Amino acid sequence: MSSAAADTKNTVAAIGEKYKYGFVTDIEMEKAPKGLSEDTVRFVSAKKGEPQWMLDWRLGAFRRWGEMKEPNWARVHYPKIDYQNAYYYAAPKNTPLKQSLDEVDPKLLETYKKLGIPLNEQMALAGVAVDAVFDSVSVATTFKDKLNEVGVIFCPISEAIRDYPDLVKQYLGTVVPVTDNFFATLNAAVFTDGTFVYVPKGVRCPMELSTYFRINASETGQFERTLIIADEGSYVSYLEGCTAPKRDENQLHAAVVELVALEGAEIKYSTVQNWYPGDENGLGGIYNFVTKRGDCRGDRSKISWTQVETGSAITWKYPSCILRGDGSVGEFYSIAIANHYQQADTGTKMIHLGKNTRSRIISKGISAGKAQNTYRGQVSVYGKAEDARNFTQCDSLLIGGDCGAHTVPYIESRNPTARIEHEATTSKIADDQLFYCLQRGLGQEEAVALIVNGFCKEVLQQLPMEFAVEAQKLVGISLEGSVG
């Protein structure tokens, strides 16, 4: 056994020791050895207590990853990532909890206040030690009971691998194959946790599911894996992320989300992403390389993506729909805001395979400061997609003369009965609009927030209520310092 492997084995054993004493949530776990090797993969898998098939799956992914090249076609520029100079199992963090809110970065608190987040939640988000955060356990338990009643499975994916191996085996990697792309393959090798949802036949999930309410969800880690399966005739709405900014030590994030909608099922997936975008000078910030894809496998199924992307230094993300079932529907509603030195390259793919499939894309990109914002999308209609229909609208708004807004749509049709329409515009905030608002006593930044919210309205309307209110405020906050 190599020394690294021995090292890994010892570490795993050591963690096992600690578990014996029942410390589940609060222990400061050791990190996996720095760097990425088969041993790291084995460590992560062992740490999660995974069965052999899962380890084999991960190792297969890792081997393929070694042969793959990092993609460079997106319009984002960042220093080369040294994959060997990073920790792949870093959560939970070793950082000591703060004693009171006084120790928290005042800028962060200021933002919380503007978003209207209750004090207790502020503490939880900023990592302050409190006795009872906000009774998350009882909230979660109530949720669990309700979900159990209707048979919805909603748990961390590591639990699902243990408790529902057949479901996981049947669906994991079937929407985003292990070797789909560089970042997805990396994720397959080292994903640390994520969410698993299964909604049984004919069940309408009684509540919006959100990572926010999942136990142990606070540390989802940098390589998150989400798998949502909506069985025949079911419905589920899933909220990911949170409007509140969180500081995260991990610079590289590579998540994978897979959605499967069977006959007549509907999945609504909403994301608000507000990770650290770096400072005003472009220093720091999260690199967010996400692969999200939904498969409308059954007839008349529907998958709807809604995203509000305001954070991260680099966003590389294309939530897509494969419209396989006849009459299936795909939707993509997106707001991407890039300020300062942020770079966002985001969009969607709608792959029409079945008859009478329909898709709708509404994308609103806002660039300010020195940011670059790209919409990159593809609508493909294949030969058998009789009467397929797509409508795409992507609008860009530029604030200031130093930023960029780009649109790269691919439109491909192989069926004469299909109709595809694409429209795009680029504009700035009109002087007369701004003047009108200022004249009525609004401040410059309030006015910009108001106008931008108007620009984004079509997408904001798609968000679940509780998200929509915060997202509107977030739009304003993200653009602070961009005018004047």
Added chain:
Amino acid sequence: MSNSSALALPVARREQAASHYRAMGVPHRRVEEWKYSDLARALGEEGFSDGTACWHIGPLPAGVEIFDLAEPNAPEWVRKHLGSLKESVMSAASLAYAQGGVALHVTKVAAGPLALEFSGAGHVRALIVMDAGASLTLQENLAGCDRRNIGVEIVLGEKAQLHHVRIAPVAAGAVQVEEVAMTLAAGAGYHSHYASFGAKLSRLELDIALEGEGAEANLSGVSVLGEDNHADITTRISHAVGLTHSTQLFKKVAGGNSRAIYQGKVSVEKGANGSDSRQTAKALLLSRQAEADLKPELEIFADDVKCAHGAAVGDLDADSLFYLRARGIPETDARALLIHAFLEDAMTGIANADLREQVRGAVNDALGRVSA
């Protein structure tokens, strides 16, 4: 004399172009800009055959000078501009390997359309230099069914106006590439129409730089394709300074096994405020095996601009069809009428009435063939 000095260019410049071409290789579908036109595959092992590519020119109107690029002692205007504009892979190839070509110098407002025809196989070059205030209507025709790569450079001085109508008749089995690089000074205008009827692989690629205030480019084109023909129009328009305008309107009808492609990229450089750009591409598929690929792209680095694009692929509008049929017009006639109307939109902009009629005639012939 060796090939490398046959074109009015220093040997070193040709070698530079050759090494550019060698470094990039023949474009294939893994090269993003050639995704829909796999040139390497269409050419196969043989590549572009050598040497017979040539040009023919009609009677020269007053105010147009001509120079044969295969001749020695090129005048100053040729030496200054030949090989000076932006070089794509395939234009590097023609720069490196062309054994001849034509250069035109327009010094004033020239009367009547000037006809220029390319035929034969291999690489050939053309250079058009227009002085300030000059104007010309150029009719470009392609002939024959060969493997040909044309490299064109167009330099428009201040307020120069070039009207360009290009007709590429159907050339089954041919591989035809044409790369056009162009620069426009202040107030200059380029007004063009490209009628393409397909080949085994046909690609017209334009790289247009609007480098002076008030410069404008108005592009339009129709494609009518049938059988297993392919026609690709790829444009790049760069608004390098402010107050520049561009419009693009492309209409495509694809039947049989054909493939119609439009890729258009509009870039607005930093500070190019007041730029105005409009881009429309529409395709109509007439058969189950036909394919249309559209990629209208925007790249914008300035905030005070108006840029819009639209693209659509589909069938004829059912309501319009119903309206005509309700008035007793048989379905086939009604369809033909609507297809004509669809294409007519992109042809009305051709300023010269004779050329407009020629394009219409070519379109009618092609429609007869394709929709039959």
